[in-house]
Amino acid sequence: VGVGPGDPELVTVKAARLLARVPVVFYPEGGLARSIAAPYLNPGRQELHALPWRSAADWEVNGRRIAERIAEAGEAAFLVEGDPTLYSNFVPAARAAVRADPEIVVEYVPGIPALVAAAALLRRPLVRGDQRLALVTPGEGLGEALAAFDTVVVLKPSRGFDGVRRALRRAGREREAALVVRCGLPGQRVVTDLAGLPPGGPDYFSLLLVTRPDGAAGGTDA
Numbered sequence: 559v560g561v562g563p564g565d566p567e568l569v570t571v572k573a574a575r576l577l578a579r580v581p582v583v584f585y586p587e588g589g590l591a592r593s594i595a596a597p598y599l600n601p602g603r604q605e606l607h608a609l610p611w612r613s614a615a616d617w618e619v620n621g622r623r624i625a626e627r628i629a630e631a632g633e634a635a636f637l638v639e640g641d642p643t644l645y646s647n648f649v650p651a652a653r654a655a656v657r658a659d660p661e662i663v664v665e666y667v668p669g670i671p672a673l674v675a676a677a678a679l680l681r682r683p684l685v686r687g688d689q690r691l692a693l694v695t696p697g698e699g700l701g702e703a704l705a706a707f708d709t710v711v712v713l714k715p716s717r718g719f720d721g722v723r724r725a726l727r728r729a730g731r732e733r734e735a736a737l738v739v740r741c742g743l744p745g746q747r748v749v750t751d752l753a754g755l756p757p758g759g760p761d762y763f764s765l766l767l768v769t770r771p772d773g774a775a776g777g778t779d780a
């Protein structure tokens with residue numbers, strides 16, 4: 559169940575309804591999903607389980623644990639920050655649960671992704687007219703994306719922030735970039751002077767949005 563990027567008001571009605579009735583709820587340990595969903599949970603009536611993980615391999619074990627609880631309780635929800643289809647631990651967990659019990663039916667409940675909430679905070683459309691959008695993480699593909707796409711969103715920029723800054727400089731797009739830190743969470747801020755950020759990179763819950771300036775859109779919007 560996607561619970562959105564941080565503000566509990568951005569949890570969908572469908573997610574809230576589901577979380578109010580499901581008997582078992584799992585969430586990744588150390589993440590924010592449980593606190594985002596807190597207003598919709600009912601610890602008195604529900605089992606709430608943190609799933610520990612240090613590496614991708616842990617999801618195999620977690621998947622088996624989820625399958626066991628579903629066998630007993632009938633159904634379970636897995637909380638995901640933002641949306642479950644975007645870089646989410648839900649995917650390996652659900653696949654491992656189905657490997658453990660092929661009868662399990664998996665349902666994805668969409669959530670508002672952090673990148674959409676960040677664009678709204680900045681009042682910057684993600685794409686206009688015929689513009690194209692790339693979603694990347696730090697690494698080799700970033701330079702290519704900055705050269706070929708009007709809008710580039712970098713998730714997990716903290717995992718290689720110096721490289722991100724270099725790629726922006728090389729592409730001449732530093733002034734089009736905005737870093738949104740902890741969107742919808744305590745400590746939310748927007749940084750447009752990336753050179754001024756201390757070395758070591760921003761908070762893990764940060765994303766970078768690179769958009770063409772106003773007036774650079776191609777075509778008209780429907």
Ligand SMILES: C[S@@+](CC[C@H](N)C(=O)[O-])C[C@H]1O[C@@H](n2cnc3c(N)ncnc32)[C@H](O)[C@@H]1O
Nearest residue numbers: 563640641644671672713714740741763764765
């Ligand atoms: C593993 S990905 C999960 C993405 C999430 N499933 C989504 O739909 O937004 C984690 C990355 O998403 C971004 N992110 C998630 N929540 C955020 C928030 N509240 N503010 C800024 N960035 C956030 C950050 O780039 C973070 O490193």
